[in-house]
Amino acid sequence: MTRVQQKAKTRNGILEASIKLFKIHGIEHTKIAEIAKEANVSVGTFYVHFKSKEDIVSAIYYEGFNHFMNEKIDQIETTGLSLKEILLKVGIFELQFVENVGLEITTAAFIANLRINFEIPGNHFKNRTFSEKIQSLIVNDVESSEQNSQILFEEFETIVRGIMLTWCFKNATMSIVDFGAPILKKYIL
Template sequence: MNSLTSRQLKALETREKLLKTSLELFNKHGYEYVSVEQITKACNVSKGTFYTHFPSKYDVILEKFKELDSFYSTVEKNIDRTLPASEKILLLYREQMKYLTNVVGKDLLRTMYTAAMTNQVEQDHYLISPQRKIFQIMNSYIEEGIELGEFRQDLKVTQMQTIIRRCMRANVYDWLIHNEDFDLATEMAQFTTIVLDGLKVK
């Protein structure tokens, strides 16, 4: 593989600086109150440079979500394939909640959620796109659970996925508005276990 040129290295450094500065400003002032002009001024670059790296300021937020999706791929590889589907889902969520708590943190996640809510959400919006890795993994576990008789068959995979996905969003939202005594991983496990029990064959 050819090494990067000095120009390419400079471009990567600029992109990283724009990403880091944008997130810091979003966290400090609120996503909706930060303009591209403020970001570029803080980085001492032109608006054109910003748009070379990010089509919009919202794409800065999406970059962080894509990092999360890369993390999910790693988690999937480490989950025991012989476990029941419900256990796999719980393990996936447990690792996700630990990552959100220890790596992403409340401030950044609050900024990401705020940005998602203030952006014009369309049907193919990235956060709800079925192409996201987390949803693909979840679908495979649900399909497996139905096929092996663990989950009920009167609901579609997409319906089950919606229910299970809302477990995550509800718990993350609660975590964001509670004090530090709210343990995200523990609350997620308890809540999701109850929901999954309702989806199992009795």
């Protein structure tokens, strides 16, 4: 394994350990030393990869979400589905990721990512590589014209983010997939 691969593996291990512990103990009550122990790294190694727990939350939502969604989108791009069916699948995949990381991490990610985007305008979409794949799916669709593809993308993103925020405001009283899938079907199909 190359140094770059080892570094990525270590970073991913820290992210996975963080998700696990945040879901058990909460972000505030999870100590960095506990994350390092769960990830089988030293505290110093933790700080090589992350500055803080807020940094981890952002990484979960940028790196983890990108990895998850890029894999899922690659699996459906060639299935011959209509654009609406593809967007429905993509939206449900996004909700599945949110369900996996849970309410507290999702809420904290919204806060952290809004703060960063306020300080560095445009940061959010720059760090979300899977958004480019969604935009490409829309642009490449025969029914989409160049004029409305950006609007369609923004509408899709607004629906999905709205579902996520509403689920957070409802304190995850039900599965986000069960809550969000009917909304996606109603407004996308």
